[in-house]
Amino acid sequence: MKTASKLGTLYLVPNTLGDDARSAQLPHVMPIETMRCASQLTHWIVEDAKTARALLKSMDSLAPLTCSIQEMQMTEWRGAARNAKYGDKIKPEALLEPLLRGIDIGLMSEAGVPGVADPGAELVWAAHRLGACVKPLIGPSSLLLALMASGLNGQRFAFQGYLPQDGGERTACLKQLESQSRKLQQTQLWIETPYRNAAMMASCLQALAPQTYLCLALDLSLPTEEIRSMALADWKKLFASEAASAALQNRPCVFLLLAH
Incomplete structure (x- = not known):
């Protein structure tokens, strides 16, 4: 050898x-x-x-x-x-x-x-x-940038890749991730194909508890970068209008949650 x-x-x-x-x-x-x-x-x-x-x-x-x-x-x-x-x-x-x-x-x-x-x-x-x-070699990682900026637990976290596309399966998966996060105090990260961001957000608003923290990290490292962390209850107020959902579409996004 x-x-x-x-x-x-x-x-x-x-x-x-x-x-x-x-x-x-x-x-x-x-x-x-x-x-x-x-x-x-x-x-x-x-x-x-x-x-x-x-x-x-x-x-x-x-x-x-x-x-x-x-x-x-x-x-x-x-x-x-x-x-x-x-x-x-x-x-x-x-x-x-x-x-x-x-x-x-x-x-x-x-x-x-x-x-x-x-x-x-x-x-x-x-x-x-x-x-x-x-x-x-050193360069940008969307997952680490999102975790850094989220304010969520950076000591214990897990990346889940892509969640199921089917609405029912996706909702069940989100509930499971929330339960695991609550039990372990572990931040859960995942990504989605940009044109399905709005559907993913709708599932989050439906499946997750009002007190669960959710962070959306959009367009990381780009001039249009936008990162926001809030409890689900506050996200629901923001997404009362369709304009908020439209603003998510076709933008690379990392989703993060931490349950309490």
Whole structure:
């Protein structure tokens, strides 16, 4: 077995949390050392090639790329199950083959940090099995930003990913999370597809107790960022008008609750 010193390194490269004006965002959300490190990589595994190219193009003016984007080797990976759905049966180990030749690889998700709410974890685990070095680079994480700004329990928390889409199942899941939060004094975090935000909020207003704290963290790190934490009773007053629900739609959001 090769030693880690002879293998390439898998770099976990953060992405911005929004698509617009990446060049303007980067100095505020990405350390220059992260960009300099990313700019030297020629081999990439990405969730979405279009998004990855857009980020690298924006980085180029701050940390010049070592080669053109066209010369880079870039492969898309959305997780084993999802890739197989589209007829791609390539295994993580095959994607990491350049590491065996001493070539460094960058792993990038569509937004935020790789491996967190992201299929990249499978590739990171495969790199560990190979004995390769895994290097996480500093950048924006919507989950940590939301937790920091929520005022809820940052000592004990759990991320639940996406909740069920079915209305009844979603309501039952929210009640279960509320019960668990109350029992453990644990903040519960989850995300939703932006166009379903209003439906998620309606379920929260229906399922959760008036005294439960709920935080909505919208458009994190963007100029339109909005973060608000209130008890459910206060959220119900705010959402008495349809305009409040409309304001949630199509905006990336992290939901957090803490029950008492």
